[in-house]
Every structure is written in structure tokens, then in C-alpha cells.
Amino acid sequence: MVEPTPAVPAAAAEPAARFTGFSLWYGTFQALYGVDLQVEAGRITSLIGPSGCGKSTLLRSVNRINERLGYVRTEGAVAVHGVDVYAAQNALVQVRKQVGMVFQRPNVLPLSIRDNVIFGHRLHSRGAGRTTRADEDAIVEGALRQVLLWDDVKDRLNRRAAGLSLEQQQKLCIARLLPVKPRLLLMDEPCSALDPKGTEAVEELIWELRGEYTILLVTHNMAQARRASESCVFMLLGKMIEHTPTDEMFVTPQRQETADYIEGRYG
């Protein structure tokens, strides 16, 4: 992505992500139908809907990881802070730098805790002068503090990351995104592999990151969407049905399909 111009006054209202008539096909199967959606900057937006409704596909369209499958075709546009991520001149690695992603199962790298956190920074800071050991320490500490993990791991930064609990691993996966200063965090059911205590801790963390980061959160857990998001998008069969503030969606849904889903009549 091109470095965005410094905040002009209008930028405050600019959505962090904007889908315009976005459709996507896996081979001949159409997974998304002309989605129009604006994700407000600095807020947590959750995507809900029954299995197969396209919420994960929509999320994965933002950092273009669907493309790896090879038989994916898209139409329409996805813009992150006004810049089209599918435009030919934009480098994929820059898109991935600006748009961090967290997966269902924590996918820590087979490195030490410290190396996991600093990994992205090392990738993207090459050529920008040397980072001293002290700078790296500061970056690691900052990121781990921000994900509320510092006190747990500060004495074992050089131990392997795979030895942490799942909850800690998932926090580490979030922490390692932060040093490269992404503009948008995509989370694909980040708590579904965790126990209730871990879920609570990670939800709390997501809530803490609100404001500083824009978060787009896919969840199949409606209670989680209700607890941990400010804005909620309901999807069904590849279409965006409704997008309202979370507290309105769960109290006064505007569309019949939304109401039926929330009340558990299907899904």
C-alpha cells in the first residue's frame, strides 16, 4: 500500500476498510454477492452469520490470502484507508504488513517468544538502518505489554513460543502484529480454540486494543459479538444483510432474517 497521506481533516470519517460491490468466486461457486460495507476506523466490528455465509471469506479478502488458492476470482473493490488492496501496483507484502491477521488456532512460529514478536519488525525494517538490541527489547516489551502478556513471559523470552498455553499463544500472535504498526487487524474466530477463561482474556485484550486499532472480528458466537464488538454485520448466503451498532442489532434488528438468526430459528 502507498503510505497514506498524513491525517487530513476528512480522514477522520474515512472508513478503515470499504467494500464496494465486492463479489468473490471459488471456481464456479459464488461465495460473496456484491457486498457493500464500510468498517469504521478505530472500532471493533464483528461479522456474524451461519456457517458458510461468507464471513470468513469476506475477512480473508482484505489481506488477499484467498488468492493463494489460485482459483479465486473477484469483482468490485476493497479499500483500506482509501487505497484499493487489489490495485495492480500495490505490493502484496505491503498489504499484509498493513493488515494483520489472527487465526482460529494460534499459529506461533517455531522460534523463541522474543523472536516471534520481533519477526515482523525484522522483515520490514531492513534497509531502514540497524535496530539495536536495546531498540528490539523495547519493541518486544511494548508489544507484549500491550497484549497483557509481558508479566507472564518476561522471564522466559528466549524459551520456545510453542510451550505457552493456547491463550498465551493467541496473545503472542496478536503481539507480533503490533510492531509493524498495522492499520487493520483481522481476527478469524480468535477464541474458538480457547477455553472460557482464555476466551475471556483474549476478548478483554481485543477490547483494550479498540481505538488504537481497527478490528474486524469473525465469530460464530453471538454472545461474543454482543460482548466484544461495537458494530455488527450480519451475513447470510454470501450477502451482507444488516450492519448496525451491536446493541441495536441484538435488541431491534431491522431485517426479519437477522431477527430469526439471533433468536436461533436457524444457523
Added chain:
Amino acid sequence: MFEATDLNRRDARTQRLVRALFLLMTVLLAAPVLLILGVLLVKGGTMLSWDFLFTEPTNGMTAGGVLPALVGTVWLVAIALLASVPVGVAAAVYLSEYAPDNVLTRVINLAIINLAGVPSIVHALFGLGAFVIFFGFGTSILAASLTLAIMTLPVVIVATREALQAVPHAFREACWNMGATRWQTIWRVVLPNAVSGILTGVILEVSRTAGETAPIMFTGAAFFLPFLPASVFDQTMAMSLHLFVIATQVPDVPEALPYGVALVLIGMVLAMNALSIGLRTWLRQKKKW
């Protein structure tokens, strides 16, 4: 209500029978190895001494030691690996990490499988034609090593590819999704985690290469040459060919001598295998997952 029925008893009998049969097969599998080692030790054990390892053959190869052959085998294997490992690892990385699934890739895979199936005598003749004559290396260590290298390649490629594929896909995805390029992913995450598997494959290959006779017979190994090679363009003796020669071509060889040579050759191979296991254990302990 829980008594065994006739059917249960019959099932249990079958169970015992199958188990015993498979155990027998497994024991039979181990028997030849133990027998070979046992016979070699009994018949050739008396030959073993430092003198045997570190002196030249004398009296028309009916006495003396194996030094030139031992050193020759080390040369041949070392240069063969220097040639085949970089090429094989690079090819495996390409095939496993980059190659799209298309006709070209399939043709290459087929070529590798068929290369592994080429008989060693055919490799020998190819080496004679290509390295000795066409490239003009003459019968030399270089020509023989390159012939061995080509024989070794498919195994290096397959072992490396398997080691690469044993690295969980999630690691690659995690890297890519942080904006790492394919090469950064391979260099920083995939290769460091595959290196133990690659090394194991390479070292096992060493033991096979050390024993090959046919490919070096026409390309660089000499019947009798009681000097140490001075450069890669010299010919050399080799353990495998030396064993063949004294066992079949030289009259009046004392009975223990071929057994002693075979024992040294097997000793080299077993030492390499032990090294491979040790290395693998050590590298596994260093792994961060």
C-alpha cells in the same frame, strides 16, 4: 452375560496367530544383518589393527593394509556430496515451495523417480561417456564423484522434499500473513526446521555412496594404485572396488583379508549412520516446536 462365545475364542486365536506371524517376519528381517555382521567379525576380526587401516597393500594385494582405498573412498564420497547436496537441496526447495502443479513439474518429478530407478551400471556408462570422455576429465576422482553425485541426487531430493513437507503448513502461512516473501519464509522458518531431516537423508546417502562399485569402476577407481591421490584428476583406489578385486581377481589372497576389508567398509557405513542418528537427535532438541 459376559462369557466368551465360540466366535470370540476364534477371533482371539486369529489375533494370536497374526501377531506371531508378523513378529516372525520382523525377526527374519533382522537376521541377515546380524548374520552378516557376525560372519564378518568372526572371519575378519583378526585383520583389524591400526596397521591394517594405515598401510598400503603389499605383495600383489595379498598382504598389507587398505589405506589408499580408505582415503580414496573418503575423497569420492566427499566430492560427490559437494556436487549433489547443493543441487539436490535447491531442486527440492523449488519443487516443494515454489513449483506450480503443471506439466513441467510433473515431468521433472517423473524424471527424478526414473533417475532413482536407473541401474548403477548404466550410471557408470553414462559417467564414462559424459565425464570421462565428453568433458575430458579422464578416469579420475572428479569423474567418478560426479557419476556418484548423479546417482545420489534423487535420494537427496526426495529426502529434502520430505523434510520440507514435514514442516507444518501453518508456519508458512503465519509468515506470509505477516508480509514475508516466500524466500524469507523458506530461509527463516522452513529450512531451519527441515535441516535435521535433510542431514539425515544426506548422511544415509553417504553410506550408500561409499559402497557403490559399478559407477566408479569405469570412471575413476583403480585396481591397484598404492599412492594417495594428489588431486581430483588422479585415479584412486576405493574400498568397494578393492573388496571386489581381492575377492575375485587376485590369486592367493588369505581368507581373512576380504572379510577384513568388508568389515572396514561396513564399519565406515555404520559410523556414518550412528553420526546421522546423533545429529538428528541433537537438532531435534534444538527445535522450537
